[in-house]
Each structure stands twice: as structure tokens, then as C-alpha cells.
Amino acid sequence: MLRFLAGKVTRGVVTLLIAVSAAFFLARGTGDPVREMLGDLAGPEQVAQLSAQLGLDRPLPVQYAAFVGDLATGDLGTSIRYGTPNLDLILGWLPASLQLAAAAMVLAVLVGIPLGVWAALREGRFADRFASTVALTGQSIPLFWLGLMLILLFAVTLGWLPAGQSTGFSSLILPAVTLSTLPMAQIARLTRSSMSEVLGEAFLDATRARGVARWRVVLVHALRNAALPVITIIGLQTGTLLSGAITVEFVFAWPGLGTLATQAVQMRDFSLIQAIVIFGAVVFVLVNLIVDLLYGILDPRIRDGVA
Amino acid sequence: MTRERRILDVDDLTVVHQAGGRWGNRRGDTVAAVDGVSLTVDAGEIIGVVGESGSGKTSLAMAVAGLGRISGGTVTVSGVQVSGRLSRAERTRVQVILQDPHGSLDPRQTVRRGLRELRRIHPERTGWTTDEELLAKVGLNADLLDRLPHQVSGGQAQRVAIARALLLRPALLLADEPTSALDVSVQAQILRLLLGLRRSEDLAILFISHDLAVVRAVCDRVHVMLRGRVVEHGPTAEVFERPAHEYTRRLLAAIPGRRPLDPADPAGRPVQVTTASVPGGEP
Amino acid sequence: MTAVLAPRRPASGRPATRARGAGAVLAFGVPLALIGAVCLAAPLLPLPDPAAQSLSAALRPPAWLSGGDAAHLLGTDHLGRDVLARILYGGRLTFLIAVAGMLAGAVPGTLLGLVSGFYRGTVDAVVSRFVEAQLALPFILLAIAVIAGRGRSLSALVLVLALFGWAQYARVIRAETLSLRERPFVLGLRCAGVPAPRILLAHMLPNVAGTVLVLVTLQIGTVILAESALSFLGLGVVSPQISWGAMLADGRDQLTHAWWVAAFPGLAITTVVLLVNLLGDAMRSWLDPKKRRY
Numbered sequence: 001m002l003r004f005l006a007g008k009v010t011r012g013v014v015t016l017l018i019a020v021s022a023a024f025f026l027a028r029g030t031g032d033p034v035r036e037m038l039g040d041l042a043g044p045e046q047v048a049q050l051s052a053q054l055g056l057d058r059p060l061p062v063q064y065a066a067f068v069g070d071l072a073t074g075d076l077g078t079s080i081r082y083g084t085p086n087l088d089l090i091l092g093w094l095p096a097s098l099q100l101a102a103a104a105m106v107l108a109v110l111v112g113i114p115l116g117v118w119a120a121l122r123e124g125r126f127a128d129r130f131a132s133t134v135a136l137t138g139q140s141i142p143l144f145w146l147g148l149m150l151i152l153l154f155a156v157t158l159g160w161l162p163a164g165q166s167t168g169f170s171s172l173i174l175p176a177v178t179l180s181t182l183p184m185a186q187i188a189r190l191t192r193s194s195m196s197e198v199l200g201e202a203f204l205d206a207t208r209a210r211g212v213a214r215w216r217v218v219l220v221h222a223l224r225n226a227a228l229p230v231i232t233i234i235g236l237q238t239g240t241l242l243s244g245a246i247t248v249e250f251v252f253a254w255p256g257l258g259t260l261a262t263q264a265v266q267m268r269d270f271s272l273i274q275a276i277v278i279f280g281a282v283v284f285v286l287v288n289l290i291v292d293l294l295y296g297i298l299d300p301r302i303r304d305g306v307a
Numbered sequence: 308m309t310r311e312r313r314i315l316d317v318d319d320l321t322v323v324h325q326a327g328g329r330w331g332n333r334r335g336d337t338v339a340a341v342d343g344v345s346l347t348v349d350a351g352e353i354i355g356v357v358g359e360s361g362s363g364k365t366s367l368a369m370a371v372a373g374l375g376r377i378s379g380g381t382v383t384v385s386g387v388q389v390s391g392r393l394s395r396a397e398r399t400r401v402q403v404i405l406q407d408p409h410g411s412l413d414p415r416q417t418v419r420r421g422l423r424e425l426r427r428i429h430p431e432r433t434g435w436t437t438d439e440e441l442l443a444k445v446g447l448n449a450d451l452l453d454r455l456p457h458q459v460s461g462g463q464a465q466r467v468a469i470a471r472a473l474l475l476r477p478a479l480l481l482a483d484e485p486t487s488a489l490d491v492s493v494q495a496q497i498l499r500l501l502l503g504l505r506r507s508e509d510l511a512i513l514f515i516s517h518d519l520a521v522v523r524a525v526c527d528r529v530h531v532m533l534r535g536r537v538v539e540h541g542p543t544a545e546v547f548e549r550p551a552h553e554y555t556r557r558l559l560a561a562i563p564g565r566r567p568l569d570p571a572d573p574a575g576r577p578v579q580v581t582t583a584s585v586p587g588g589e590p
Numbered sequence: 591m592t593a594v595l596a597p598r599r600p601a602s603g604r605p606a607t608r609a610r611g612a613g614a615v616l617a618f619g620v621p622l623a624l625i626g627a628v629c630l631a632a633p634l635l636p637l638p639d640p641a642a643q644s645l646s647a648a649l650r651p652p653a654w655l656s657g658g659d660a661a662h663l664l665g666t667d668h669l670g671r672d673v674l675a676r677i678l679y680g681g682r683l684t685f686l687i688a689v690a691g692m693l694a695g696a697v698p699g700t701l702l703g704l705v706s707g708f709y710r711g712t713v714d715a716v717v718s719r720f721v722e723a724q725l726a727l728p729f730i731l732l733a734i735a736v737i738a739g740r741g742r743s744l745s746a747l748v749l750v751l752a753l754f755g756w757a758q759y760a761r762v763i764r765a766e767t768l769s770l771r772e773r774p775f776v777l778g779l780r781c782a783g784v785p786a787p788r789i790l791l792a793h794m795l796p797n798v799a800g801t802v803l804v805l806v807t808l809q810i811g812t813v814i815l816a817e818s819a820l821s822f823l824g825l826g827v828v829s830p831q832i833s834w835g836a837m838l839a840d841g842r843d844q845l846t847h848a849w850w851v852a853a854f855p856g857l858a859i860t861t862v863v864l865l866v867n868l869l870g871d872a873m874r875s876w877l878d879p880k881k882r883r884y
Contacts, residue, residue: 019726152853242730280731374781
């Protein structure tokens with residue numbers, strides 16, 4: 001188990017290093033961030049000053065070494081516009097994002113898994129078609145547009161729910177429903193396919209032959225076996241959730257990281273943008289590390305490298 | 308036999324596989340799949356290697372074909388030692404026929420295109436025959452040329468694989484379970500074809516199989532492998548009639564009551580391989 | 591990451607299943623092609639100029655509502671521009687970006703997947719780490735990082751979409767190649783002295799082509815969604831160019847009093863992406879009746 005753990009952590013760190021390096025070189029290697037920040041009207045001394053302030057006047061390898069060094073000590077730099085450390089800013093805006101993401105994920109699991117199980121139990125029949133249509137539509141709809149339409153219906157036309165900003169539980173409903181669509185759709189599709197596989201397996205027939213009630217079989221045996229791929233999807237969805245959160249937060253003016261990111265883009269706060277990108281990658285790698293560990297605990301064959 | 312007729316000389320071959328994966332998993336566990344095996348094949352000979360799965364047959368085959376690991380000992384084909392650095396011409400002196408006839412052909416390539424590819428890569432070695440003549444040699448009609456692998460039967464696919472091997476004029480044909488995936492009647496046809504080719508082309512054939520009945524039908528000499536070692540070898544009739552090793556006896560006892568292909572003349576009688584006698588139309 | 595992939599089996603191709611599969615492919619492919627054709631032919635259709643502003647005709651509702659104008663079937667936006675014309679013209683750019691972004695990801699992704707699955711070893715380890723790293727970078731954040739450095743342009747957009755798409759191809763094609771290379775015919779080809787690059791391009795590539803085709807189809811939907819999200823955030827297509835995402839950004843500001851400005855472009859995106867996803871699914875079951883998940 002320890003070796004499994006060490007291997008996963010090493011891989012996570014390597015992945016993270018590649019990801020942040022890619023972000024570093026993509027931002028610097030493909031263009032001129034200072035020009036982008038100041039616009040075309042800036043004079044050369046302004047450009048030089050900002051370059052020096054950001055350390056962008058140094059040779060690229062020196063910049064990169066400093067960047068990785070800062071990263072290793074948890075230093076994500078200082079925001080150009082706010083003048084405060086990026087990490088403090090991010091941590092300040094993070095709770096609202098976490099709240100939204102958690103609500104969306106809970107909703108996705110609560111709706112997605114029963115939907116998938118239902119479809120698997122009625123394979124090929126109406127329920128199955130219905131569930132797969134819902135799931136496919138969920139994967140095809142632009143989240144932010146769905147958000148706009150929900151606002152139109154429930155906030156503008158019906159006036160039941162607030163359209164935006166964080167003002168208590170009722171304001172969480174629309175953004176959470178919107179954000180949950182995509183993971184819900186994928187969880188439903190995956191639950192359905194792994195459930196119908198598991199349901200067809202011989203050992204379940206054997207269990208049923210021993211007189212265990214059908215709903216118990218589904219609930220205990222099948223769901224546990226179907227849990228593995230679903231957990232993977234939850235891990236992989238974190239990235240999508242982070243991306244989706246940006247547009248959804250933007251639509252609902254939700255005071256989370258996504259809004260911080262779009263603001264940073266509008267204010268051309270290069271340092272803050274970079275910090276948020278890195279933070280997002282760290283979160284993703286951490287979540288997937290946890291998912292991998294869960295996987296190893298739930299299915300010892302994976303840990304021991306048999307599967 | 309004179310020196311020139313010696314095609315394959317395997318001398319004290321050892322193949323060791325590393326257990327475990329590549330990355331950060333070097334526990335150094337090793338498994339000797341082939342452990343000090345020696346055998347020879349001369350032109351016009353069919354030499355059998357029998358053993359159960361896991362006996363090291365496949366590792367031996369891969370080493371002889373120049374596609375596998377050689378940890379110790381030597382493999383010499385027509386006087387040239389097999390190693391990682393061989394010219395293309397030297398490497399292709401051994402051609403393989405494998406178990407899964409359909410899997411042996413690229414599913415997206417017609418027979419003709421596959422042959423054309425080989426001709427383009429080896430222009431100097433493939434000019435000796437036309438596609439039609441080549442197919443006739445293995446008992447196939449020329450109208451098969453434009454078919455895809457899934458449009459021919461298993462026996463036909465195996466004949467195509469043999470034709471592809473023959474096109475390159477190999478010194479040694481390495482047949483790794485060439486009939487195990489085929490129906491019994493088709494098996495006999497393919498075995499007859501191999502026997503005929505041995506005669507007409509003076510081919511050396513290393514015949515690897517777990518099927519003793521088949522080995523008995525076609526091989527001049529036979530080697531019995533167990534856990535990487537040759538535990539018994541000798542002329543086929545001798546090994547089958549008076550097995551010396553306990554393992555061979557057990558193997559023989561396990562054969563279902565099946566007669567060899569042609570008990571009167573297991574290796575001899577020239578087999579007419581024409582489209583007339585073998586109408587290429589297995590089920 | 592733990593890839594959830596069923597092992598590849600050769601397609602059995604029972605005629606009945608295949609025929610039904612072909613029907614489904616047509617059922618979704620034909621409407622999609624029609625939508626594409628209508629967008630492409632937009633300049634030939636009797637439509638108002640999509641850029642023509644007319645403040646007197648601003649925010650007209652769709653023709654069937656009171657106050658609607660038959661000349662503006664789907665209404666007008668806050669500058670009096672015809673929504674239908676903008677959707678059709680915007681579809682041109684949307685499709686163009688989708689195809690360009692898809693190709694820019696599919697070509698390198700497929701090649702990397704082939705190479706890493708075929709040669710394995712170090713190449714594979716490196717490519718696999720990069721695939722994981724790509725998955726670790728949330729797409730829109732990645733886009734923000736690139737666009738913060740480069741500024742907004744169509745080429746930056748296509749670059750971002752390529753960076754976003756390649757890993758999916760690499761992952762799936764790698765797995766497919768890994769199992770393909772163990773098939774006997776590859777051994778036979780190597781034994782026949784066929785050079786490795788030739789085996790890769792002339793034998794492996796045609797054998798994974800079906801999978802690539804399915805991925806490409808599914809990916810077009812994803813790319814359209816990604817483009818619309820970027821343009822919606824103001825990171826993608828900018829005025830005066832029109833894409834569906836950019837139209838939604840305009841529509842957001844009019845939401846409370848002119849729902850049609852935002853509703854119709856979004857409906858266009860959803861319809862096209864849904865059709866593309868259905869087409870991809872249909873193609874997958876057509877090319878390989880045995881269920882495969884990726």
C-alpha cells in the first residue's frame with residue numbers, strides 16, 4: 001500500500017510540474033503579456049517598468065527557476081491590481097466556489113446515480129431511453145446558457161428565486177442546478193453502463209438465487225461494483241467542474257474563484273491569472289490523488305497492480 | 308548432413324524475462340522462459356517442439372525469429388548469428404506462421420495490397436514469382452487477391468499467411484501452432500501443404516505445437532519442452548513409441564485416440580497441391 | 591488517471607445491427623449537414639445584413655409575437671441587427687473554428703497516441719504524463735493563461751482548442767494501439783522486415799481510423815461548447831466577427847427585457863451539439879456493435 005501511495009504521489013507531482021510549466025511557457029512563450037496588459041498606447045518606459053516589476057525582463061530560464069522556486073515554497077506571487085499576495089486573494093474567494101461546487105456535485109450524484117440505476121434496470125425500455133436522452137442533452141447544453149435560461153424562467157418571469165450573487169440558500173439553487181448538469185449527465189451514463197454490466201454477471205444471479213431481494217442486490221452488490229468507475233468520473237469531472245464554474249459564476253455573479261478569474265482577465269492582472277491557473281491544477285491533482293487512493297482501497301486488485 | 312544444409316542452429320539458448328513493470332518497479336525478479344535449449348534444423352527437415360503453454364515455446368520462437376530477447380547462448384540462421392543488429396535481408400530469412408489465421412493478416416488490407424507492400428520493401432527477393440503463381444503454390448485461386456481478411460475462411464487466411472512467408476524465400480519457416488485454431492479437416496489440408504512445400508521448396512520448418520498428434524504427423528524429429536528445458540528429443544517415431552521421460556509419457560497418454568495424418572508414410576508421399584486437389588474451399 | 595476502457599474486439603458486424611447503425615448515422619448526420627449547408631449558404635439567402643444596425647428597429651421580438659416584424663423572423667438585438675441572420679452567419683465562423691480546433695487537436699493527438707502505444711517505453715511514459723498534465727489544467731484556465739499572453743485572436747483560439755483536445759485522442763488511440771500491436775499480423779509484418787514507421791502509418795493508422803472518426807465527431811461538439819464558453823467570457827471571438835458564443839455574451843445584457851437575443855443562439859448551439867453527440871454515438875455503435883466506452 002505504501003509503495004502504491006508513493007508511486008501515486010510521485011506521479012501527481014510530476015503531472016503538476018508539467019502542468020504549471022506548460023502554463024508558464026504558454027503564457028510567456030507565445031506572446032507578450034506586458035503589451036497585452038498595458039495596451040498599445042503604453043510608452044516604452046512603462047513597458048520596461050512593468051516588465052521589471054514582474055521580473056519579465058530577465059532571461060526565460062532565470063524566470064522559470066525563480067517561478068519553480070517560489071512555487072515550491074507556496075509563493076504564488078503578488079497581484080498587480082490588488083497589491084496583495086495572490087494566495088490570500090484566492091483563499092478569500094475560494095469558499096464560495098467550494099460551496100457551489102460541493103452543492104453541484106451532491107446534486108449530480110443524488111440525481112445521476114438513481115437515474116443511471118433506473119435506466120440499467122429497465123434496459124432498452126422507455127426509462128432507459130428517457131434517461132439517456134436527459135444525460136445526452138445535459139452534455140450538449142452550454143452551461144452558461146442553461147444558467148441564463150433558468151434565470152429567465154425562475155428569476156425574471158416567475159420571480160421565485162434570486163438571479164445572482166450569494167445571498168443565502170435560495171441564491172445557491174440556480175447556480176448549483178446549472179453546474180450539476182454536466183457531471184450529472186456523465187455519472188448517469190456511466191452508472192447505467194457499469195450497472196448493466198454488473199447486473200449481467202453470474203455472481204449476482206447466484207446471489208439472487210440464494211433468495212436475496214432484488215432491491216438489496218441492486219443496492220449493495222451492484223452499486224458497490226459500479227462505484228469504481230463512477231468515482232473515477234467524479235475525479236475527472238473536477239476539471240470540468242472548475243472550468244464550468246467559471247462561466248456559471250460569471251452568469252450568476254457568484255463571488256467565487258471563477259469570478260475572480262474573469263475579473264483578473266478583464267483587469268489584465270497577469271500575475272493573478274497565473275496564480276489561479278496553478279491553483280486550479282493543484283486542486284485537480286489533489287482530488288485525483290484522493291480518487292486514486294479511494295480506488296486502491298475499494299479494489300485491492302488495482303493497488304497490487306493485477307488489474 | 309553437410310554444413311551447407313544446416314539452416315538453424317540454436318546453441319544453449321537462454322531467455323530471461325524481467326518480472327514486473329518498467330517504471331520504479333525494479334525488484335529484479337527474473338524468470339527463465341528458455342533455459343539452455345539446443346536444437347538444429349536442416350534444409351528439407353521439419354523439426355517439432357512440443358510442450359504445454361508456458362513451457363517456453365513462444366520465447367524460443369521469438370528468439371529464433373529475431374524478435375525476442377536472447378539472454379544467453381546463440382541462434383544461428385544460415386551461418387549468421389541472430390542478434391539485434393541484422394540487416395533487413397538477414398532478418399527476413401526466418402518467416403513466421405502464427406496460430407490465429409485471421410489475426411495474422413491486417414484486417415484493412417487486401418491480399419494483393421499486402422503482397423505488393425512486401426514486394427516494394429524487398430524488390431530483389433520477390434521477383435521470382437507472380438501473385439497468381441504464388442497463390443497457386445499454396446492452393447489458392449487468384450480471385451482471392453482482392454479480398455479482405457474477413458472475406459476469406461480461416462484455412463484460406465492461413466494459406467495466405469504461408470504465401471506471404473514464401474514470397475520472401477525464407478530459409479526457415481517458423482510455424483507456431485499453425486493449425487491449432489482450425490477445424491480438423493482444414494488442419495489436415497494445411498499440414499499437407501506444409502509437407503508438400505518442404506519437399507518442393509526444400510524448406511526447413513521449425514514446427515511448434517502443443518498438439519502431439521499434429522507433431523507426429525509432420526515432424527522428422529521432435530523436442531519436448533518442459534519449463535524452459537528440452538527434456539527429451541529424438542526421431543519422432545522413437546519418441547512416440549518409446550518415450551524416455553516421464554513427462555513425455557504423460558503427454559502421450561493425454562492424446563485422444565486420433566490417428567496420425569498418414570501412418571503408412573508420415574513424411575513422404577508427395578502431396579499434390581493444386582487447386583484441383585485442394586479446392587481452396589474449406590467451410 | 592485510470593482510463594476506463596474496454597478491450598478492443600474485432601467488429602463482428604452482424605448485418606441487422608449494422609444496417610440499423612447506418613440508419614441512425616444518417617438520421618443524425620443529414621440534419622446536421624443541412625444546418626451546416628444553410629449556414630454556409632447564408633450569403634445567398636434573402637436575409638438582412640447581419641451587421642446592419644438600425645436603432646429604430648432595436649429589440650424587436652420574434653415575428654410571431656405582438657410587436658414582431660415579418661422581416662425579422664427571430665427578432666433583433668439591441669442594435670437592431672437581425673438575430674436569424676446573425677445566427678446563420680455566426681454559424682459559419684462557429685463551424686470553421688470547430689473544425690479547425692478539432693483538426694489541430696486530432697492530428698497531433700492521434701499521432702502521439704499511435705507513437706506512444708506502439709513504441710511504449712520512455713516515449714509512452716512522457717506522453718502519458720503530458721496527457722495527465724493536460725487533464726489537470728482546467729480548460730478555461732488554460733485558455734485564460736494563453737490568451738493573457740497572446741491576446742485575443744482566431745489563431746490563439748485555435749491554439750487553445752488544440753491544447754484542449756489533443757489529450758483525449760492521445761489517450762484513446764494509445765490504448766487502442768497497445769492492444770493492436772499485440773495482434774499477430776504486426777508480428778508477421780515485423781518479421782517480414784516492414785519498417786516500424788511504415789507499420790505505424792500504413793497498418794496501425796488505418797486500423798484505428800474508425801475510432802478516430804468517432805472521436806473527431808464527438809470532439810466537434812465539445813469544441814463548439816468550448817468556443818462558445820470562451821467567446822461568452824470575452825476570450826474568444828470579438829466583434830465585428832460573429833459566433834454563437836459571442837452572440838450569447840450580447841444576449842446576457844438584454845436578458846431581462848429581450849429574451850430572444852440570448853435564447854436562439856443558445857438553442858442553435860444545443861441543437862447542433864446534441865446532433866453531433868448523437869451522431870458520434872451512432873457511429874460508434876455502427877463501427878463497433880460491441881459496446882466500447884471512451
